[in-house]
Amino acid sequence: xxxxxxxxxxxxxxxxxxxxxxxxxxxxxxxxxxxxxxxxxxxxxxxxxxxxxxxxxxxxxxxxxxxxxxxxxxxxxxxxxxxxxxxxxxxxxxxxxxxxxxxxxxxxxxxxxxxxxxxxxxxxxxxxxxxxxxxxxxxxxxxxxxxxxxxxxxxxxxxxxxxxxxxxxxxxxxxxxxxxxxxxxxxxxxxxxxxxxxxxx
Numbered sequence: 001x002x003x004x005x006x007x008x009x010x011x012x013x014x015x016x017x018x019x020x021x022x023x024x025x026x027x028x029x030x031x032x033x034x035x036x037x038x039x040x041x042x043x044x045x046x047x048x049x050x051x052x053x054x055x056x057x058x059x060x061x062x063x064x065x066x067x068x069x070x071x072x073x074x075x076x077x078x079x080x081x082x083x084x085x086x087x088x089x090x091x092x093x094x095x096x097x098x099x100x101x102x103x104x105x106x107x108x109x110x111x112x113x114x115x116x117x118x119x120x121x122x123x124x125x126x127x128x129x130x131x132x133x134x135x136x137x138x139x140x141x142x143x144x145x146x147x148x149x150x151x152x153x154x155x156x157x158x159x160x161x162x163x164x165x166x167x168x169x170x171x172x173x174x175x176x177x178x179x180x181x182x183x184x185x186x187x188x189x190x191x192x193x194x195x196x197x198x199x200x201x
Contacts, residue, residue: 041053041054041055042054043177043178043181051177051181052177053128054128054175054177054178055126055128056077056126056128057069057071057075057125057126057127057128057176057177058075058176058177059071059074059075060176060180062190063106063141063142063145064142064145064146064183064190065142065180065183066130066135066138066142066174066176066179066180066183067118067138067176068127068128068130068176068177069117069118069120069121069122069127069129069130070095070099070118070119070120070121071121071122071125071126072121072125073124073125073126074125075125075126077126080124080125080126081124081125082121082122082123082124082125083095083121096119096120099118099119100114100119103118103119103137106141107137107138107140107141108140108141109137113137114134114137115130115131115133115134115137117130117131117134118130118134118137128175128176128177129162129173129174129175129176130173130174130176131171131172131173131174132157132161132172132173132174134174135157135161135174135176135179136154136157139153139154139157142183145190146183146187146190148187152186152187153183156179156182156183156186157174157179159182160174160175160178160179160182161173161174162174162175
């Protein structure tokens with residue numbers, strides 16, 4: 001029996017070394033070659049404070065900001081999921097109709113102009129990107145709310161439009177979090193602007 005115990009212990013130790021070593025080597029390689037990706041593609045302020053990850057969508061509701069795709073998980077990265085509704089599900093169709101009506105009202109566009117990505121949730125509910133057309137759709141509203149020329153906002157969209165990977169994989173896309181941070185950098189945060197105007201009165 002002691003022989004079996006020794007074999008079991010030896011097997012456990014060898015397995016722990018092999019499995020643990022594999023992860024350490026993989027993490028070390030990733031940290032050396034892809035340091036940002038290995039740490040979660042985090043976006044930080046100048047003081048090192050983490051704002052978020054460029055891989056995970058965040059909720060933006062204020063009109064001064066671009067909106068990401070809808071999220072069935074309410075942008076909760078701890079419970080990523082889709083709605084599992086089929087395209088003919090009544091609840092899904094109702095949600096899509098409500099989103100279309102809200103965009104038509106807020107952005108002053110026709111329903112036919114709205115990209116499907118702006119009214120349907122992604123599979124994980126955390127898609128950080130929207131198509132350039134979805135960002136352009138919101139440009140007039142963002143510019144008007146921030147009291148800046150729409151051409152300047154559209155220039156930021158162009159600067160933050162990513163081309164398909166290797167020129168052929170995927171589609172052109174805009175990272176909403178990075179675009180909104182660029183808005184604040186270019187035109188100031190809405191809260192700071194409001195405080196400045198209040199102090200000037």
